[in-house]
Amino acid sequence: MTNAVNEAREALGLRLRELRRDAGLTARRLAQLADWHESKVSRTEYGKQTPSEADLRAWCEHTGSHDQLADLVATLRNIEAAYMEWKRVLGAGTRRRQKMSVRLEGDTRSIRWYEPTIVPGLLQTADYAEGILSKVIEFYSIPDDLADGVAARIERQRVLYRGDRRFSFIIAEQVLHTTVTDEHVMLGQLDRLLTVMSLPRVVLGIVPADALYAGPSWTGFSIFDQRLVQVETVTAELSVTQPREIAQYERMFAILNDQAVFGDGARELIGEAIRARR
Numbered sequence: 001m002t003n004a005v006n007e008a009r010e011a012l013g014l015r016l017r018e019l020r021r022d023a024g025l026t027a028r029r030l031a032q033l034a035d036w037h038e039s040k041v042s043r044t045e046y047g048k049q050t051p052s053e054a055d056l057r058a059w060c061e062h063t064g065s066h067d068q069l070a071d072l073v074a075t076l077r078n079i080e081a082a083y084m085e086w087k088r089v090l091g092a093g094t095r096r097r098q099k100m101s102v103r104l105e106g107d108t109r110s111i112r113w114y115e116p117t118i119v120p121g122l123l124q125t126a127d128y129a130e131g132i133l134s135k136v137i138e139f140y141s142i143p144d145d146l147a148d149g150v151a152a153r154i155e156r157q158r159v160l161y162r163g164d165r166r167f168s169f170i171i172a173e174q175v176l177h178t179t180v181t182d183e184h185v186m187l188g189q190l191d192r193l194l195t196v197m198s199l200p201r202v203v204l205g206i207v208p209a210d211a212l213y214a215g216p217s218w219t220g221f222s223i224f225d226q227r228l229v230q231v232e233t234v235t236a237e238l239s240v241t242q243p244r245e246i247a248q249y250e251r252m253f254a255i256l257n258d259q260a261v262f263g264d265g266a267r268e269l270i271g272e273a274i275r276a277r278r
Helices: 003-022 027-034 038-045 053-063 066-082 095-106 126-140 146-161 183-196 243-259 264-277
Strands: 083-085 110-115 166-172 202-207 221-224 228-232 236-240
Touching (some): 027 053, 095 146, 110 243, 126 146, 183 202, 202 243, 202 264, 228 243
Parallel strands (some): 110 166, 166 202
Antiparallel strands (some): 110 221, 221 228, 228 236
16 A cells, blocks of 8 residues: 555544544543454554544544544545555446546546556557456456446547647556467557557657666556556555655656657567567
């Protein structure tokens, strides 16, 4: 979990501790009143455990702080929004998550996107997207809405052709060699990369496989203007909004940008991958 989420959870815990102390209650007494294990109070107050909304209601009831409940619930929901488990995000299938991206990308002027193993969603062919989303559905055991999810992902790509937005994509060379579905799908996808390189608002760079290690770029991330970074982990999607954290991702993207090859260099790497697959 990012530092921003931890700090927000710790700040919420501090507020709850102050409410308990103002009410003249010990942690043990509050736990007794709420029928909790005593350690729950301590872990919540020190930001080690995230309370539920029901916990907040009980906390306010037993500390006589009903007037604080609305603000506490709002704080909790902001924390939850910053750390969204995939089981929750994808609970109704893949289409809803794609629609969320349509709105976000439509409201952004500049998108910087790095991927170490797969093609960024905005650059995927329908066949490639089908291969990716089918694995997502299988891995997370979510409702199978594959056709709708693929259609929504392709719909997202309209943003590449509209308005005055700017897109900077950097991928690791491994992306060209990670096989999604089969060789036929990959040849179509590699050809698509060559095509999007000619779009006036799109810049595509590739970090060669023999590039020197230059920083912790272990997972993909997307930077939306200078207001939001999205990071996908195995279990959750992180939304980073703290300016100092965003600055770190911008620094990492600049390092990757310096390592990447563009134009003819990128086309040569893609061409080599195409020839190898043929």
